[in-house]
Amino acid sequence: MTSQSTCDVLTFNLNNPACARAERQLDYLAARPEPVLVLTETADSAGCDLLESRFSEAGYSVTFPRPGRGERGVMIVSRLETRPLECGVGYLPHRAVGVSVDTGGGALEVVGLYVPSRDATESKKERKRRFLEECRQVLPSGKEGARVILGDFNVLEPGHSPRYRFFQQFEYDFYDWFGQAGYADAFRTHWAGSEYSWVGRTGDGYRYDHAFVSAPLLGELLGCSYVHEPRTMDDRLTDHSALTVRLAVAATTPRLVTDPRRAEESALALF
Template sequence: MLSILTINMQAAAPTRAQRLLTWLLNRDDDVIILTETSNGPGTQHLLTELRAAGLTVTHQPSPDRDRGCAIATRVPSRPAPHLTVGISLPGRAPAIILDTDPAVSVLGLYVPSSDRAPTKVAKKRAFLTTVQDTLAAMHAADRAHLVVGGDYNVISRDHQPRYPGFLTFEYEFLGTLAALGLTDIHQRLHPEAQAHSWIGRGGNGYRFDYLHAGPGLQPHLTAAEYLHQPRLNGLTDHAAHSVDIDVPATVKRGAALAMPTPL
């Protein structure tokens, strides 16, 4: 069984990063997609301690100090930069190939947020466009066993509650994933549920965090849930999202018991 978790770490400062690290190491996820990483000491501490606990970390800090994405895994893996050639902000889109049977590729995404300022809209549009182009150019056999996940910063057209302000290209991203055969795992397993992964100050819920799977993995999807404990405990402002996929994997289970180094 392969377990995958995505969580937005909200560019955690060292103290909060330590608490988030403890929560992660007390779990048993095989793959962790961390979104909203930063070039700061909190991210550095968390990633260093994950490596010390035996996980393999793939992370490319952005030279302009932009926020990014990292993947940590207990499953033997190798980086797969060839899967992300052409994506406009590579630090927000790491990719790896897991030593599973069949081999599963994982693409993490931290999509830029946008407050409708023209420069931010252009940055987000370019990133989403290049991600879609990259996925469309990928050989169908590679997409068949691909998992895409992270903080997409978009909602669906039928999201409840309905919110104004999202642009057409933002709505189209989820539709493009579906058209490419990538299934929204939570929606597939819980078709009647409207999940929320980020709650605004006014109490309004948004579903920003997702995990998608290619057609070769869809018959093997067994579980999907949103975990609100880290949000409610102040570790981050997002819920975590986890899925289980029934494929064999060789995993370093001892990493789950390692204790983080105190700050």
């Protein structure tokens, strides 16, 4: 397991769980070594309420702008002290959530994105296009600062294999924007082959979940890999693989936390 003194980050698509599945996700996430968890596909729901409250009660820093009714968003959970980071995305802002954590080399910014999915309707296409365009306009350059931007982007890299005719140029352009802005695809710095974070019922694979690191942080990137267990286990936790980013960056502000899996038990013991 990775040392908790580092600023490793995991992104995990919750798939808006019901309470029973949220309990199982909590068990899994609480045992992960990464101190910063970027949880996508959240909602104003009982399952996400459970995760937020149990992590908060255990002393974790939880950043969770509530999505509106029928909407989805991002929650960031951390065993490190965090400061809210204004991402500047005005359209569907709950889908672009950021925090800053202190390290021995200065502030590290962590930005979680949950890009809207779409179908063939023009309204869904325009919704996704508008969100991606706003992100391109307001997210900071990757040429300065220590920053990792990660989550479920619902876009594929232009060279994705297999090639799907459903995807349009504006979606590939969003992936390409990161390289143009000075970011590096953390997974692609270590792996050249095909790997998928979501697999459809027909068995077709898609690399939807991504992590990009800024140029000043690239030298501290130790590795980036998919964690398929949550998706492939018999009683699976979600329909996406998780993605972990390992950084040679030392955290300087850990929080005093307890095990969130025992938070309810601990609360009952007080009475």
